[in-house]
Amino acid sequence: MKKILVIDDSPTVRQQVGLALSQAGYQVIEAVDGLDAIGKVDATVAMLICDVNMPRMNGLEMLEKLRTDARWKTLPVVMLTTEGQPGLIERAKKAGAKGWIIKPFKAELLVAAVQRLTA
């Protein structure tokens, strides 16, 4: 069972992403912000789904920090956010994000994206 790390400061979003992915057969672990995620990512994690606007460390900072570690250079990360600014999307893309989803997400499309990126 592949493990997905869901990072969002909203417990409802973490729950909704978690339910959608667990119904599709994934194991889900949660982090409440970027800093929490950095402490939880390990070799068993297959993919990250990350909010952008979060306290302590936002999603883009977390992504940029993550990529400085050689172990997580290619770990798939998809940003899931209410933001839709092209500048932010471009920044995430440059930092090595594999996708960008604007909330509210469609559960089946999210699951399809995860299936594709973890295949």
Place this chain on the structure above:
Amino acid sequence: MAKTMLDRLRRTRERVIARVRQVNQTTETDVLAAGRHVQRVVEVAHRHIARLREVLAGPVGNEDSDLGRAIRSQSEHVRQHTSSVGKVVAEHASQVAAVAESVRSITAAARDIERLNAAARVLSINARIEASRSSGSAVFSTIASEMQQLSKAIAGANKTVYDLAATMEKTVPQLLRHSQHLAQVVEGYAHEARDRIEAVDRRVAELRSEVGNVLADSDNALAEVVSESHAALSKMQFQDVCAQSLLQIDGWIADVSHQLAADFGVRGDIPPVAHTTVGNDDVEVNRREAGEVMLF
């Protein structure tokens, strides 16, 4: 004047933030509870369908099930048994027919013996005539006497053979009829057994097909439950989206406050925004397109 406006804006922001937190807390609790309900529905559906699959696919739906194997084994046993009984009965009938033929041969042989005996009697009479012609020749007289005794003995033995053959000729056809009747009964039973086995096989195939249909329907129902659950999960995000929007309003009022303070050159008590955002641009997202996945 500017300071008063800044105070009013600050108090407005405080009220907005307090209201947002209050509403957010309430709706968040409700949304989380709804999410748990959705999950429970999916889990119950999953469990019931798994149980249904276990119950249905176990005894009938699966060819390797105990019941499936027992039915096949019993059918095969009956097929082999009726086939071997049929062969034995047919062999028996054939042997009885051979016996009937042998009895007819014995009767024919007895008739031949009778004819030969009649010839021996003629020879005995001739010997007696020769004995009287040759004035009581001892030799002819002895031959005539011996042949007469021999002829009587042969006639006696032949009568026994005749009687036995006659008895057998009466009995063997009865035996043959019984044998043929038995063969018919066995053949009828074999046909009936085959029909019943075929009926059982057909019913098992129908059941397996019905089970397959029920399981396929169940899988479709489960897929529908999961799909509905996904739709519900998608819609339940209203709380987070609303909260984000309200917190954005706080950010905009904070911006206005800073502009006012700068324009009028006053230092106001402007609290930081409740929810910091990475981007400051006010980009309106087309919500109809929200949820679409951009993969890089």
